[in-house]
Amino acid sequence: MIIPLLKGLATTLKACFSKPITLQYPEVKRPVAPRFRGHPELVINDDGDRRCVACTLCMVVCPSNAIRGIEAAEGENHEKYPVAFTIDLTRCIFCGFCQEACPKAAIKLNNLYELAQYDKSRLILDIDKATQEKSQLRMADWL
Amino acid sequence: MLEPGIEEKTFVLNLGPQHPSTHGVLRILLEMDGEYIAKADPVIGYGHRGHEHMAENRNYLQFLPNMGRVDYLHALAYNQCWCMAVEKLLGITVPERAEFIRVITNELNRITSHLLWFGAYLMDLGAFTPFLYCFDDREHILDLLDRVTGSRLTYCYYRFGGVPSDIDREFIDGCFAFIDRFRSRWKDYDNLVTKNVIFINRTKGVGIITPEMALKYGITGPNLRGSGIPYDIRKSEPYSAYPLFNFEIPIGENGDIFDRYVVRLAEMEQSLRIVEQALVKLPNGPIMAEKVPKRIKPPAGEVYQAVETARGEFGIYIVSQGEVKPYRVKLRVPSFATLSFFPEMAKDNLVADAVANLGSIDVVIPEIDR
Numbered sequence: 364m365i366i367p368l369l370k371g372l373a374t375t376l377k378a379c380f381s382k383p384i385t386l387q388y389p390e391v392k393r394p395v396a397p398r399f400r401g402h403p404e405l406v407i408n409d410d411g412d413r414r415c416v417a418c419t420l421c422m423v424v425c426p427s428n429a430i431r432g433i434e435a436a437e438g439e440n441h442e443k444y445p446v447a448f449t450i451d452l453t454r455c456i457f458c459g460f461c462q463e464a465c466p467k468a469a470i471k472l473n474n475l476y477e478l479a480q481y482d483k484s485r486l487i488l489d490i491d492k493a494t495q496e497k498s499q500l501r502m503a504d505w506l
Numbered sequence: 507m508l509e510p511g512i513e514e515k516t517f518v519l520n521l522g523p524q525h526p527s528t529h530g531v532l533r534i535l536l537e538m539d540g541e542y543i544a545k546a547d548p549v550i551g552y553g554h555r556g557h558e559h560m561a562e563n564r565n566y567l568q569f570l571p572n573m574g575r576v577d578y579l580h581a582l583a584y585n586q587c588w589c590m591a592v593e594k595l596l597g598i599t600v601p602e603r604a605e606f607i608r609v610i611t612n613e614l615n616r617i618t619s620h621l622l623w624f625g626a627y628l629m630d631l632g633a634f635t636p637f638l639y640c641f642d643d644r645e646h647i648l649d650l651l652d653r654v655t656g657s658r659l660t661y662c663y664y665r666f667g668g669v670p671s672d673i674d675r676e677f678i679d680g681c682f683a684f685i686d687r688f689r690s691r692w693k694d695y696d697n698l699v700t701k702n703v704i705f706i707n708r709t710k711g712v713g714i715i716t717p718e719m720a721l722k723y724g725i726t727g728p729n730l731r732g733s734g735i736p737y738d739i740r741k742s743e744p745y746s747a748y749p750l751f752n753f754e755i756p757i758g759e760n761g762d763i764f765d766r767y768v769v770r771l772a773e774m775e776q777s778l779r780i781v782e783q784a785l786v787k788l789p790n791g792p793i794m795a796e797k798v799p800k801r802i803k804p805p806a807g808e809v810y811q812a813v814e815t816a817r818g819e820f821g822i823y824i825v826s827q828g829e830v831k832p833y834r835v836k837l838r839v840p841s842f843a844t845l846s847f848f849p850e851m852a853k854d855n856l857v858a859d860a861v862a863n864l865g866s867i868d869v870v871i872p873e874i875d876r
Contacts, residue, residue, distance in 0.1 A: 364703055367697075367701040367702055367703050368702065368703065368704070370697045370701065371635075371697050371698045371699075371701075371702055373697070374694050374697045374698050375635050375698070384642055384645075395652070396649075396652045396653040396656065397653075398652075398653065398654070398655070398656035398671065399652060399656055399657070400656040400657050424567070424568070425568075426564060426567075426568035426569070426570075426571055426572075456571055456660075457657065458570075458571040458662045459656060459662070460567070460568075460571075463670065472656075
């Protein structure tokens, strides 16, 4: 009767002498896998332009209508580019279909995962906030 | 025999909707006769999201992420079921390598589901430690799946005609390392739980599902196999690459909680066997079928596809009228049948046993509400 219980206790006590497996989370962060799907963002070229050509394929494929309001403009050499682009992270389900549908690899899911906000409107990204460099939704002052 | 002047009365007790042992938002109205349950009445629908209706309002690909949210614990099997059903409609054959990758990831996902049940169920019974052990193991699988699929819980990995991205060497090595590590843990689990007298006394002979009742209610999965009926879709209606692997269907004898526990543990070992064989036999070749149309528009017709998930038989019935959107989608979920049996199980038992029974049938409430 008591021996199985002692065996169980011994298993538990064994853990006292092994290395802890937990991380001190806010200070130490787990690295995410390369394929990790964070929130979508617009990719920029080396020269600082967005790759997007406003073809709206991502808007069409999006299952939850998180991408909307794409407005195209035409440049000097008849190249198209977006002037308005909204990514609504309150609707986004991080499925990554937009990334797969994009013919120009212009929209990509980054590796951010701490997306909680106090203000809901911060999660609705306009074209500037949705662009790669500026899409840092991390709250710097939360610790 | 009651004294004159004293009425025989029952009272109603609410278990849930927010109760740690209902594993979701499930409310059970218990009509109590003293300490014993006279009648149990599950009230479902708190997590209703209308998946079947959503399917009618979006195209075939757009419905795919929904499948990971019907049952979030074994999302890949649900993904696979939807993909297979649509592939059947379109008449696409999936390349062998893709089928193998599907089987590997699916079985790993099955282990995570059983591990979570194991930990959470023992927590219901008041044992805290096993939870920490199995979440440690589960974390290793989640890391592996994260590497391949890109997310940790609501996977959306399979596509019509195959899988979108291949597995790499690091994943394969990681899987073998995990298999070795997990097999070395069986001793700990046995010492902590299986041989624990408190656990045995709590679960043996409690919450019995007889084979007749199980068949009558349409219970499938480990709950049915715990009652001694070897029914597994992977064997009885083989799909994907399952016929190529050797594995057994573990069954119980008495159909009590302990048997269901043993069946689930044995099933994890069988899943490890399948993963091991699949990794060794993994063929080279394409991961995506060649003739998958960009615009999924299946011909008119009806199709039914069933898969074995961690909870039992999950089936999808699609009625297509040749449009880009399905005309009607019916999801047959295993947990619903299992929960239907719960009132019979709980009758004339203590509340403490009702909690033990409810945990042991491993229902996922969002799946029932869907």
